[in-house]
Amino acid sequence: MKAETSGSNGSIFIDPRWHEAQGYTIEKEGDITHYDLPTLGKGYTYEIEEIHSCLRQGKLQSEIWGRQNSL
Numbered sequence: 741m742k743a744e745t746s747g748s749n750g751s752i753f754i755d756p757r758w759h760e761a762q763g764y765t766i767e768k769e770g771d772i773t774h775y776d777l778p779t780l781g782k783g784y785t786y787e788i789e790e791i792h793s794c795l796r797q798g799k800l801q802s803e804i805w806g807r808q809n810s811l
């Protein structure tokens with residue numbers, strides 16, 4: 741599964757398994773450029789780290805992504 745966003749100036753393709761993508765490609769005016777973007781873990785590492793941080797600080801919700809955003 742590959743995610744694509746296209747517009748009049750070009751396209752952006754997020755590597756397969758976009759929820760844990762390790763890079764993306766930009767195609768513009770016939771030029772194709774790939775960017776590596778290594779991530780930690782398998783896609784949810786950052787969320788887990790934020791939850792742990794909130795728990796350590798006694799917070800009931802994240803300041804980055806609150807309950808309203810999750811609805």
